[in-house]
Every structure is written in structure tokens, then in C-alpha cells.
Amino acid sequence: MSYLAPAEFATKMVDAGESKIFMSTRDTIIRAFMAGAILALAAVFAITVAVNTGSFLLGAILFPVGFCMLYLMGFDLLTGVFVLAPLALLDKRPGVTVGGVLRNWGLVFLGNFLGALTVAFMMAWIFTYGFNVDPGAVGAKVASIGEARTLGYAAHGVDGWMTIFVRGMLCNWMVSLGVVGALISTSVSGKVIAMWMPIFLFFYMGFEHSVVNMFLFPFSLIMGGEFSFMDYIVWNEIPTALGNLVGGLAFTGLTIYTTHVKTAPKRTTELRTEALRSAALSRTN
16 A cells, blocks of 8 residues: 655645646646545545435445545645645745745635536436426436535524534534545555545535535526525635635644644653663663
8 A cells, every 4th residue: 555654744745735726827726626626526526326225325435536636636625635735834834925825725715616517417417408498306406405405504694604514624624635546655546545535424424525525506507496595605615715714724733743743742750761871871882
């Protein structure tokens, strides 16, 4: 599996963050567009499996195929750069600024949204034969998710907003572990296994992923969902994206960086010092 030790992949995380900040605008948008499109297709695929088999568990098991494909292709999700880009800033890499981090986040958000929106239009067309027939069971299920996850949260006011924020935190805790998983092995099989586990967990638990939602909610609106674009932004995308940022950075990025890049000196007690001194004397005699 060619596993890399934590100190090695932690340094690769910082290197990856620096690389993404200095990537050209064209390449950043193209890679983000493809990531959003592939993840949207994976979401449709997983929901199709769940509806046709009656097993949401099976859909969740298969959903990570899209995540694995896009990261093996070197594409970027907003949830990933939320974690990687700030590490280059914390590590004081030359030329890395707050503005550079925000620029990267903005471009990746734009690319992800355009990719997911493109797939939303394509799937809406496919399900309805050019908006001429009902979308069928799968299309109806996908469309219903958007309404449930906007008006459903809005009905609970601030508590609903905080609920989706926390779900966003938990989501990117797991998703960012999947991003790290792509770095902890030099083999394809090792990367896929490491990515698969946390992505399966987040999807089955129903946590909120800002990029997946960039597909689900526009699709629902296209299909005539009983909510507005502002409902989607205020009661889903904003709290989800903020939760993704906080959860991924706090639970994965900062913890790995702090303990594996900026590792503190080991404790030395009197007993350990004496044992080391005795061992050194025994070797010299």
C-alpha cells in the first residue's frame, strides 16, 4: 500500500496548499469545474442506486467512487482547499498571503458551482426528456431533497441554521480526512481505500457538503421546488460552507499541522534522563 508516515503526508498537505494558491486562474477554475461536475454525477448515481434497490446504505457505499475519481485526476473541491490552503499561510511559505488564500477559495467555489450547475441542467433534461414528462422516481427524490433541506431547517429558525452548520462541520471533518487520504499512499489502491472510508461515513450519516448541495438545490429549483434561490443560499449554502470551513480546518488541518509539522519536543523526566545516561555509559564501556 506504500503508506507514508504522518510527518511525511503532513508536509505534503502544506506543499499542496501552497501549490493551489499559486495555480493559474484558468487551471484553478477548470479543475474546480470538473470536480463539481463529477461529484454531482456521483450524487445522482448514489441516489439512483438507493431508489432502485431500496438500500440507502448501498448508495452510500458507492458514492465515494466519484470522490476518488476526481482526486485521482487532480481536481479540487472547495472542501479540500478550505483545509489545505490555510496551512501554507500558517507555515509562512514565501509569497502566501491571506488574499491568495481567499482568491483560491473564491475561484474554486465558482468552478465547483458551475460544474455542479451544468450537471443539474443535464440531469433535469435527461429525467424529463427535455422537460416534457414527469422526472420519475429518481428525479422526484433528488428534487425533494432540496426543499426538505431548506424549508425544513428554516422552520426551526436559528436552531435550524446552527443544525446545518454543525452538520457541515462534521461533513468536512470526514471529507478532509478523505483529502488527506489521497496523500498518505503512493499507490492507487492505497489512496482509494483511504479516501473511501470517511466519504462513505459522511454520506450515510446525512452530513451537509457544500459542493454536493450546489447540485441538489439548483436541480430542485429547476424541477419546480417550492423554495427560492435565497432560501437555498441563506438556509443551506452559507451555513454549510461555513461549517465545512470550520470543521475541516479545526478537526483535520490544524490538528495534523500542529502535531505532525510543528511537533512539540518530547518530555524528559529525571528517570528517563538517568536511563539515557546509563545506556550511554554502558555503550562506552
